[in-house]
Amino acid sequence: MGVIKMVLITKNTRVIVQGMTGHQGAFHSGEMIKFGTNVVAGVSPGKSGGTVNGIKIYETVMDTLELMPEASMLAVPAPFVRDAAFEAIDNGLKLIYILAEHVPVHDTMEIVAEANRKGVTVIGPNSPGITVPGEAKIGIMPNHIFRKGDVAIASRSGTLTYEIVKAVTDAGFGESTVIGLGGDPIVGLTFLDVIKMYNEDKNTKRIVLVGEIGGSEEERAARYVKENVKKPVVGYITGRSAPPGKRMGHAGAIIERGTGTAESKIKAFMDAGINVADYPDDIPKLLK
C-alpha cells in the first residue's frame, strides 16, 4: 500500500478491469491506458485466454494475483456487481470502482459493509470514477478535458462533472484529483471522506464540491469544512427546481419529506464559508 499516495491512485497503481471484454470494459480500459493508467490484467469469466487492448484476459481475479493488482474497475452489468466486488475484496484488492447504474441497494449495502471490514475503498456505484491528471484514471471521464493543476473536484454526477472540469480547464486552471462519488442513495466514498483527503493532499490548493438534492452528505461535509478546511472551497448544488417526491434521474436525487432539499445544502455550504455558484460556468470565477 506504500505506493498509493494521499489521493488513492498514481501511475504505478496496478489496476485490473473485471468485465474487460464487454463493450464498456474494452472501450474505457483503452482510454485509461492512453491516460497513463497501469492496467495489468483483465478478468472475464468464460472469455479468458485472449487479449483486449494488448492486455491479457484471465478467468478469475485469483489468477491475476501474481501481477499484484491493487485496484479493480468493475465494468460488469448491475446484476453481476455484488459477485465481482466480493471477488475483488476477497482477493485482497484495496480499491474498487463500480461503474454500473441500477445496482440493487441491498447489494451495495453488503459490498460497502464488507469493504469497511477489510479496509477497502469503494468508489460508486453509478460513478464516473477517479482521475488524477499526470498520473492515472480509473473510470470513464473523457481524457481530453483535463489539465494537471491544483483544483480538486468531488461530485455526485457524471456529465455535469465533465462540464465543470472543462470550465475549470478552459479558465486556465487545472485539476489535482477529480472523483465522481456516484448518484445512488448509498455509495462507498462520500463527500466527507473525499474532503478529508483533499484537505491533506499537498497537490490540492482549492476544492470544488458539486452536490445535488437527496440525503445529507453535503451537510456533513460542510460541517467538516467549517471546522477543518483552510483551503478555499467552491460549491454548487443541482436540483433547486426539482419537485418533491420525484427522482431526478439519479436514484439518490430525491427530496423526501422535506429532507435533502437544495436550500438546506446551499445554506449549509454558505454557513461553512463555501462560495456557492448559481451556474456551473460560474465556478471558475469563484476559484481565484
Added chain:
Amino acid sequence: MNLYEYMGKEIFKKYGIPVPDGYVVSDINEIRPYQYPVAVKSQILSGKRGKSGGIKFAKSQEDLKEAAKTLLGTTINGLKVNKLLIERMINIKKELYLSITLDRSSKGPLLMASPDGGMDIESVPDSRIIKIKIDPLMGYSDYISREVSEFLGLSGSLKSQLGTLIGLLYNAFKKEDSLLMEINPLIIDSSDNIIAGDSKVIIDDSSLYRHKQYIFPDPEKTELENESASKSFTFIEMDGDIGVIANGAGLTMATLDALTLHKLRPRNFLDLGGTDSTDIVEDAFSFVLRADPKIFFVNIFGGVTKADTVANGIVAAKNKFNIKQKIVVRLSGVHEDEGRRILMDNGIDAYSNMNDAINELVKLNGGN
C-alpha cells in the same frame, strides 16, 4: 416502487407476519358474505387517507355496498380509488409503530419502533422512538428485539410475539429488496395478539429485475412518464413550457435549475443517458413533442454520447415529426464542431456555451 397496502400485507402474510382477515374488491359485485363489522379501506398511495374520507366502516353487507359505492371510482388526494381492502375489525388495545428503512448515512438498514403508533411518525418526539442500526452483513439477531421490547415496555407473550415479528419483518425487508417496510399501527388487540394494522412497503426499483411481480404502472406518474419506463432515457413531466433534452442526470437537473433562475419554466426533465444512437435521440424528441412544449432546448456535453450523433438525431426528428417549434441547441465536448456544422446546414443554431443558449431562450420566450 411504492406498493399498495393490500400488496404489502400479502408480503407480510407470505413471511408469516399476522395481518387482519380481509379481501380486495375492485367492483361492488365482488362483495361477498363476511363477518361484520368491517373496515373499508381505499387502496391509494397516500398518507392521511383516513382524514380525507378514504376509510369507512360497515356493520352489514348493505352498509358495505353503500360504502363501496361511495368510494370506488372517486378521487382522494388526487388519486383514483380502483380497489378497496375489506378487513375484519380488530378490537384495539394499543397501537405501536414499527419500521425498517434504508438509512443513507449509516449505509444500512435502520429499525425504528415507538409506543406512539397510529400517527405520523414525523410528529412523534425523538425520545419516544428507538432507532437501531442493523449491520447488513450480520443481519437481525434476537438481542435487537429484546432492546425494542424493553423500550416499548412489553413482556411475556407480547415480548416473544414482537421478537418473532421483527425477525420476520427483517427477513422480508432483505429478501424483497425493500427500501421501507413500515407497520403503522402495529396493533395489540384485546386478546393480546400483535397484528399489522397497515402496511407501507417500498421496493428498490433497481432490484425489479429479480422481483418482476412488482412492476405495474405507477399511479403517481403521468401516462407519458409510465410509457417512458421501458425506454433507456429518463423522462419526468413538469408544468412549464420549455421542452428539455440533456445528457446525464446532473447536467439535466443543472439545465432545469438554470432555466428556472432565468424565470423560464421547464416542461420536462429528459436525461438521454449515455447513448450513441440517433434513434434514441429521435425517440426522446417524440416524447417531449407529445408534451407540447413552446420551445425545445437541447443541452449536450459530448462524451460517450457524441455531439454529432445528437445533431443527426435532432435533424432526423425535426424532419420526421415536422417540428414547428424553435429548437435551441447547446453542444460541447466530443465532436462538437461536426455536430454544430450538421445543425447549421439544417438551419438550427447551436451554441457552445450554456449561458449563451439560455439567453437566446429568454429572448425567444419574451418575444412570444
